[in-house]
Amino acid sequence: MLNDADHEPELIALIGDEIARHGPMTFARFMDVALYAPGLGYYMRDAERIGARGDYYTSSSLHPLFGEMIARQIEEMAGCCGGTFTVIEQGAGKGALAYDILFALDQVPSLGERVAYLIVERSPAMRDRQRRLLEPWATSGRVRWAEALPTSPIRGCVVSNELVDAFPVHRVLQQNGRxxxxxxxxxxxxxxDVVGPPSTPELEAYLRRIGVTLAEGQQAEINLAAVEWIRQVGRALARGFVLTVDYGYPADELYAPHRKRGTLLAYFKHRTNEAFYERIGRQDLTAHVDWTTLVLAGQDVGLDVTGWTDQTSFLLGLGAAAAAEAHLAAAADEAERKRTLAGIRGLLDPRDMGRAFQVLIQHKGLTPPRLRCLAFGSSPQALFRES
Ligand SMILES: C[S@@+](CC[C@H](N)C(=O)[O-])C[C@H]1O[C@@H](n2cnc3c(N)ncnc32)[C@H](O)[C@@H]1O
Incomplete structure (x- = not known):
């Protein structure tokens, strides 16, 4: 029933009207409206979404160490690209990652002024929040904002954390062998849910490309927006890197027959649920990332794989252990030490975000060195195990 006070009534009317006029809508369309309808969607209103008072934690909300380590990686990347360097952060949420990266870059002599920072953010409400947090850098013009990736190619790095899992997904079902x-x-x-024929041949083409045939009765999500996104990223880069942090699997694992209901989940106040048609506009909707497809679609636009690793290895490669010790030693009192420890443990612990999250690095127009973040291992071959 949709008369629950915990819904956004205007969103429900919008979705209901569209279905009444045009018939059932794809889940991707539903998710796009629920999350991104102007002024109404989950990410489009000025409300607490990320962190203790929100619905979920992201690595950037746990501890500044995450952004500090990414800044170290950016420093190395800027070194091997030479000249001016632009960091594009897409999907910046509250702006915490941008803050931590900019703060860390400013500590490196002569690097700060060489690196421009462009935030590509879809939500005007999130952009306002980011501007408030990043006020000093916004005033000096160091940070700029855009709604979409630049069309003239830049030299730099496209960074994102939990962007791709927030893209609207189609839902498919294997039925009668199709x-x-x-x-x-x-x-x-x-x-x-209403079952029908595929809305676009791209859905079957997607599965064919990764060599996946779903088991009879199996449900899965297909993130066509991720394919389009990585193509845009490849076109936006003349020379540089893409650093994507998210949670997901290689295609053969994501679409394995035991995953009968896919990975789509709703997040509300730090709990997950599968009631996708409840709390519309008040709960997050998200699906795991198919890393294999990001690699394949990236290759179409000249993005080669530099490496793929888990968050623990990524952070340790960049010197997170020593940085963690320094943060703990700098804690003013026992309460702050405990908070610091909890945040850093969440980032690094393989039983927590350390293994749940992975990092894909791609490059274009250069021969990359063995990046520091990959020093503790990189296994891109795992993305192509079965295909
Ligand atoms: C799950 S949040 C992640 C926030 C942040 N990166 C963090 O680590 O806390 C997803 C963010 O991506 C933004 N977003 C979603 N689709 C986008 C798109 N196509 N372009 C730019 N931003 C987008 C959302 O508005 C939101 O700010």
Whole structure:
């Protein structure tokens, strides 16, 4: 039932009207409206979404060490590209990662002024929040904002944390030996899954490219927006790197037959649920990333794989252990020491975000050195195990 006070009524009316006029909508369309409808979607309102008072934690919200280590990696990348260097951070949320990266870059003599920072953020509400947090850098013009990636190619690095998992996904279902699609239709006063033929041949082409045939009855998500995104990123880069942090799997693992219901989840107040048609606009919707497809689609636009590793190895390679000790030693009192320890442990612990999150580095137009972040191992071959 949709008369729950915990919904955004205007969003429900918007979705209901569209279904009434055009018939069931793809789940990708539903997710796009629920998360990004102007002024109404989950990310489009000025509300606490990320962190203790929100619905979920991101690595950037746990401890500044995460941004500090990414800044170290950016320093090395800027060194091997030469000249001016632009960091593009896409999907910056509250702006915490940008703050920590900029703060760390400013500590490196002569690097700060050589590196420009461009935030590409879809949500005006998030952009306002970011501007407030990054006020000194915004005033000096060091940080600029845009709604979309630049069309004239830059030399630099495109950084993102938990961007790709926030893209709207299509839902598919293997039925009678064929790929069918799960649409969103009306059911009484609420919304419900409706099965139909695929809305676009791209869905089957996607699965063919990664060599996946779903098991009979298996449901899965397909992130066509991720394919389009990495193509845009490749076109936006003349020379440089893409550093993508997110949670996901190689394609053969993501679409393995045991994952019968896919990986789509809703997040509300630090709990997950599968009630996708409840709390519309008030809960996050997200699906795991298919790393294999990001690599393959990247290759189409000249992005080669530099490495793929988990967050623990990524951070340790960049010197996180010594940096963690320094943060702990600098804590003013026992309470701050405990908070610091909890935050850093969350980032590094393989039982926590350390292994749940992975990092893909791609490059274009250069022969990269063995980057520091990959010193503790890199296994891009794992993305192509079965195909
Ligand atoms: C899950 S949050 C991650 C926030 C942040 N990176 C962090 O680590 O806390 C996703 C962010 O990506 C933004 N976003 C989603 N799609 C986008 C797009 N196509 N372009 C730019 N930003 C986008 C959302 O508005 C939100 O700020």
């Amino acid at each position: 790929v069918a699609e799960l649409y969103v239709g009306m059911s009484g006063e609420g919304f419900a």
